[in-house]
């Protein structure tokens with residue numbers, strides 16, 4: 001069991017199913033829980049269950065597809081508990097049908113709930129997380145986003161979107177987190193410019209804010225690290241797209257030129 005004492009966790013779609021189980025588990029770890037869903041009676045049951053096991057919980061009836069309502073709920077949580085440390089984007093629906101018969105409303109409803117809803121919640125929670133330099137966002141995807149499945153093109157697209165959204169948000173804001181800036185694990189403190197400067201990694205913004213918290217050398221190393229992290233994301237994306245990429249027809253020189261940037265990229269990753 002993890003220690004979440006003092007943390008505040010908001011779980012969407014937590015009146016039942018996986019969301020409720022996540023909320024109960026986080027409460028057992030010591031977090032105060034914000035339950036959100038559209039099902040009021042079930043939300044009340046969930047609150048009672050958390051309180052019965054000695055935890056603290058509040059609940060809000062909100063539809064994640066309503067951006068204004070989402071923003072209002074997040075503001076109310078901040079008024080009540082002053083912060084949100086953990087967001088779990090769990091609310092999700094399915095409207096299965098073969099693509100050829102799929103109604104536009106079913107396509108839109110699934111994308112709106114599963115992807116737009118997560119985006120609205122992330123947008124509402126991020127400013128506070130960046131300010132406090134701590135935050136954890138977990139969004140529930142699905143294996144079908146990678147594997148595909150018959151009759152679920154709308155659901156698959158929404159969950160693949162969730163994976164992309166997560167990568168995009170991580171590339172933008174992970175460096176603000178005091179404890180988990182990208183590239184943080186398993187590195188030698190001796191070669192870590194942040195520690196060498198007696199600075200915590202999250203305090204440095206690299207080339208984005210030159211002159212803040214370290215020497216030019218420190219900032220150059222930090223900017224290099226950030227570029228590397230972006231390459232890391234690009235590498236993943238390229239990996240997924242590589243099946244669609246074909247070398248150009250023509251002579252050997254042209255084919256070699258086509259391959260060159262990739263080799264350079266992988267060499268820079270190996271050296272980093």
Ligand SMILES: NC(=O)c1ccc[n+]([C@@H]2O[C@H](COP(=O)([O-])OP(=O)(O)OC[C@H]3O[C@@H](n4cnc5c(N)ncnc54)[C@H](O)[C@@H]3O)[C@@H](O)[C@H]2O)c1
Nearest residue numbers: 013015016017018019037038063064065090091092140142
């Ligand atoms: N059950 C599975 O096997 C499975 C597998 C992979 C991923 N998932 C994902 O896990 C998550 C939870 O799945 P589950 O099986 O517990 O589903 P569930 O239907 O039991 O629970 C989903 C909850 O989300 C709520 N919800 C739906 N639309 C909402 C909206 N617009 N605003 C607020 N709340 C809303 C529902 O009221 C419900 O309480 C979903 O994102 C789902 O796609 C589930």
